[in-house]
Structure formats: C-alpha cells, structure tokens
Amino acid sequence: MKYMLVKTYAKAAYCDTPVHEWAPEDIAAHIDFQRTLGEQLAAAGELVDAQGLAGPDQALIVSGDGRSAPVVTDGPFPETKEFLAGYWIVDVDSAERAVEIAAQASAAPGPGGKPIGEHIEVRPIMSAPAAE
C-alpha cells in the first residue's frame, strides 16, 4: 500500500519559532534527523520518494483552455500555512505503519532538541483495482 505523507508550512504543535530563528546546532540536528529518517526508510525498503518543494514565492499557477496560450499567474495560493512544503511517498504493509512513520517524522527535533510536533497529513495513494 502506498501512502503520501504531506508536509505543509503549518505551525508545528509544540514549536512556534520558525526554523530560520533556531540556533545553528538545532538546525544541524534537524537536518541530520531528516537525513537519517530518509536513510532508515530507504533501508527498510519503504521509501518510494521524498521531496521538499521550493518555497511559495517560486510557485506559479497555470490555467489553460487547451487552445489559446495558458494563463500563468503567481497566485492566488492558499494561506502560507496550508502551502505544500514537501512529501514522502512510502510503500508499507499497513495503514498503521504509515501512521507510525508520520509520527516519527512529526517528532523531528527543534530548538533545544525538543520534538516540534509537525503536522503531517497521511493520504492513501489511489491505485488501479488489482488485476485478476
């Protein structure tokens, strides 16, 4: 079963301080945590893909009617806190395991090494019905 674990710019549950105001060693620890988590998931054969997305000010919105030139704008976007920041796609045995991974990711260390409690959305990826 594949799940997408979605990360937004929403405020974390236990941390109000934005990352660019953390102490250098806390940032370094956070980066280490993310890297290690990725390696663990890859080693367990559960990682399909993980990507961080560039920030809102790099984003564009495109709409087209299929005939004329598409309309490209830099908005409107949802509020920053709802804005997609990145995702993991994992292939796991059960929904419980997906939640477990999300919980682990959510507990990434913040200022003083305390878990920040990031809000992580868990979404099953739809698939074609199994072939007979």
Add this chain to the structure above:
Amino acid sequence: MNRAPNTEDLLRALAPQVLGVLVRRFGDFDLAEDAVQDALLAAATQWDTEGPPANPRGWLIQVAQRRMADAVRAEVARRRRETAVFVREVPVEAAHRDDTLDLYFLCCHPDLPPTGAIALTLRAVGGLRTEEIAAAFLVPESTMAQRISRTKKRLAEMNEPFADGAADTARLSAVLRVLYVIFTEGHTSSSGAGLRRADLSTEAIRLTRALQALLPENTEVSGLLALMLLTDARRGARTGPHGELVPLTEQDRSRWDRTQITEGLRLLTAAMSAGLTGPYLLQAAIAGLHADAARVSDTDWARILQLYTMIERLGPNPMVTLNRAVATAMVHGSAAGLALTDTVAEPLARSHRLPAVRGHLHEMAGDQAAALAEYRRAATQTASTPERDYLLLRAARLRTNGVTGASSEVDARTSIE
C-alpha cells in the same frame, strides 16, 4: 556469464567506436544499436573461450555490420540493393578514423534538446544502460527509455546529421556543453541515490578524457578536462560531517585530491602555452589559481578578477558578472562588489545565487541585518536542499556569533551556462 574483466573493458572501450562506424554508415541509430548489442554479445561469449581476435575492432565492426545488413534486408526489402553494397564493403578504411568523435557530434547535435543529448551521450558514448542513466537523473526507467528513443527519432528525421566542415566548431562547443552539464549535474546534486556504476562527474571526466585523446590539440577540450579535474579534486572537502555544503574558502585543503590537481594543472599549462582563450580554459585557469593557493589568504584574487573580466568579454553573462563581483569584492572591497551585483539584479531576479552572494558581501562588510535578510531570501529561493540547509545554517551562525573576520570570505560557484 563469467567474463574475464579485460574482455569487458575491451568491449566497453570498443562499443562506441563500433556504434560510431555503423551509425555513420547507415544513419539508423536504432538498428545500429541493436546490431552492436548483438555483436557485443557474440564477442563476450566467443572471445572468452577462444580468446580475442587479432583485430577486435574490425571483428566487431564486421559482425555488427552483418547483423545490421540482415536487419535492413529483412525490414526493408526495397533497400536490398544498397544492402548488398554494405555487406561487400570491407571495414578496413573505417580503421583510419576514429568514429567515436562522430558519435559525440551526433549525440550532442545542437538541434537536440539538451536532456535528450545528455541521455544519448551517456548511453551511446559512455555505454551506460538506460536503467543507470534513469537512476542518475532520478526518473523512472521507462521515462528515460522514452526520452532516448524520442531523441533517436529526432536524429533520424534530420538531414545529414553528420555533416561537418565549417559547422564543426559549433558542433564541438555543443559537445563540450553537454559534457559540462553532465559533470555539473554530478557535482551539484547531492541526492542520495546515485549511479550504480559510477557517478555522473566521474563519467563526465571519463568521456571528456576520451574526447581529449581524440583532439589533443584543442585547447578548449583540454581546458574543460582541466576544469573538471580541478573542480572534482575538491569533492571530498565540499561537504561536512552532516552532508552540508562547505564553501571553497572554508574547505580543508589537505583533503583536496592532489593527483587530480596535478593532472589538471599539467593540462592547463600545456593548453595555455598557445594562449589564454576560450571560456573553459579561462575557467580552468581560475580553478587552477584556487588549487594553487595553499591557504585561502594566498589566493591570487587580482588575477582571478582579471580572468573573469576576460570571460565576460567573450560574451555578456550575468552569472559571470556575479562571480566577477565576488572577485571585485576580494580585491577592491565589499562595497565595490555589491555595486556590481546591482547591475545584474534584473536578469538574476529569480536566482538564489544573487542574494546568496549579496549575503556574503554584506557579511564581509559587517552589515549583519542586511546579510541575514539576503541569506533568508536565498534560502527560500533555492531549489536545492543542501544549499538551503547551508544558507539557513550560515544565517543562524551569523545571528549567534555576529560578524567575525574569519567568515569574511566568499564563494560563488562559477558557471558559464
């Protein structure tokens, strides 16, 4: 299959040459590739039991050509007469010219989209499997297979894709650009999943080295090879214990690869004896000056500034101007450097490199608030995770420690795209 490693090496070296001969003669990339695969397979099984033939290249060409002719005959009946001519031809004259060069020109044809040219070069000249190329660029294998076959189709539709003569200089510069892009991809992307056989930088160096052996007199080819070697020599020192980027000025120079530096400098010196021309040779000269400095403070910034000015004279390029701004700051002070960055604010509005460099220059000038603002802007604009991490950390350290004399050095990655 239990092949002796020397057969494998031999086949890998010969494959692009044989493919070059066939594509050049018959013009059909797809068919030629299949035929070469067949010939390689036959060779792999036969040579191990019977030993390689006296002329392995001729052997492969002959076998591949026969397969090719078979395929053509079977597929296109109306081309039967031409086919007979192909089969009669003896591959002796082919040995006089190394068709690998033609293969480079073909795969890097300026009319091909760069992504296609890169994939085709790695596959046809480098002998990498589609699966390996896909892994290097982090795309599914089927995507890469489609990209390659689309590119081959584009080639098949072209008139005289091999035409040379006056166009050769343009063709060569397209080849160099593709090789440089392959190198840069390997050099900058530090994503975990890499090539299984070799990483892209190593592969780019190998291909450029092979090209340099074909064109030893061409100073731009030598310049590019020197540039790659001198840049790659710093690889081990470019990242810290947490995988974070370490700027040139803060790198532990004892970890630079001296063998690569020596080779790079040797190539550079030889090529420069004919004069200092061409963007790659000039860039290599800059990399050479960095490599030559035992300590950051020994860096000959005045000479580097001069070299960037020369590169800029070859053609205006905002990225080069940005690098010149860094050198200017090192020679004439941060204010002069910052003033120069203003001139490229517009073309580089969406590039994170501009605020990153400005951040460094403000930090150098002691303006902490301005430096922080620029670093933060750069961090939100970059699409590279290690670079974002580096910028976040840099800003955080600046906030905690304040401006220090020791951190007043700058590194803008050079680029001549």
